[in-house]
Amino acid sequence: MLILMNAHQPPPVPNPYGPTPQSQPQQWPGSTQGNPPYGAGGHGAASQGHPGPGYGYPNQPPQGYGQPPQGYGPPPGWQPAPRKRQQDSDPGRFTWWDLGAVLFYVVGFIIGGIQLLALIPLSGMLNSADQTVQEQGLFLLNAISYGLLAAVAFSLSGFALWRSIKALAYLWWLKLLLIPVAWVVLIIFNAVLVTVVSMATGEELAQSENQQSIEAMLSAVPFLAAVVVIALLGPYVEEYFFRHLLVGKLSRHINVWICAAISVITFPLLHFIPALMGLVDDLSLITVIPYVTMGILFTVAYIVTGRNLFYAWLLHAFNNFMSLVNMYFLLPWVEERFGPLEPMIRAAVLA
Template structure:
């Protein structure tokens, strides 16, 4: 009988994956292209009402806004996957060697986000809805989940975990102190979601600080596995989508 190419037992599979030659955590040209597009396009979209230009082709402003966001994250996602595909394959294989641990960490991390948010609220007061969050909720209540899920659950979390965890912690920590990179990741991740605020307050930042802190913790705990933090991020966004479609609009607006 021929020997299987990949060990059958989970422990053997994990050992085989971990014994493979480690991947280099140096910044590559592909990383630079992905990061430059993300930062440049995000700055452009923040400073100019790009959705207004799209309304020339798509009269409905909500559909135009979705088209702009989907196009941005689709291009950024393709660039991110191209740059990190080797890490995606390896890290997914590592998670697959311990499926029950992976599947238990994801909901626990989402719960940790909710608890962390409640704890921060005790110090900052009731959280305020950011402009970015209001725009996202506007899309959620106006469009079908069949088009919302690919954007909010698949594309956006992958791009953000690639940028804020894989690059800013995994690769940047080869040059800077790990905890400095973690703090930078947390602050930039939180700040990017409130960049359009005209009147900034800590209460607006609270949900993103809690979410970012848990994602950083999961990423570092998993040995810089951004596919696990991506799964947690996607699960959190999926929960928000499910709640939005399950709860009547009148209650959400109260």
């Protein structure tokens, strides 16, 4: 009778707080010590000579105490999402078409081939006795030159331009915000640097012949026409040759910072071609400084943003656009009320 009663007794309930020293510890999967996977502060950890993990969060088991129960950790094969970072715009390889564009730029623009062809229909305006008509003819000559060069640049760099637009999405708001900030810093830095150099060398503060001729030419044309040629077409042509080709594509073969130095050195020379040819005498350290600092700013921005042609164009275009705004609106208003400005200030603002 006693045997039958014992046979119908329910099995003992296991201790939910872990095995006691008197009982055989249960072997948990993945555990070499026979402890629960994360220990509820029972006797299992203490019985094996390990400090009990207490009532910690079960998703973080101590080392050597087994694996957490299924459903508490990430699923098999889970990987954290990759962090976004600046992408390279991939300017591509230097092609024969690029070489042809360079030759066209040197022969047609720097040497003057395009100007010679455009002189035929514009000869009447350029030889006019009216100074305003002459300046308008000179502007049309530059518009034709930049228009042809911009058409070549856009056709050869269209895909790279589109890739750079897509790459601009990373921190786009910060990049756009830095454009006006960089412009203001550049003006202040140029003004201070030119003043220091003038005091150290005794060189007189003055605008270059190139800058003076630009002001005279733009005084005879509408503001919107100047924006199209000076603030849109001109910057893209220069960024295509001095950043996209000299830095972007050449950096596939030479260190990118060596390419940057080449770009910074050659960029000011474009604006002093008449001086290099001996036609004018305006090449000096003070007149070169604004173009050198601009070249450094555009080149560094191009490299830091992942050889981004679109961003370099935006930065260059904004600089030229603000110079036009100052030339057409701000400086006339200031000089009308306070008198002529110092040449150093005009050069820094209009560079």
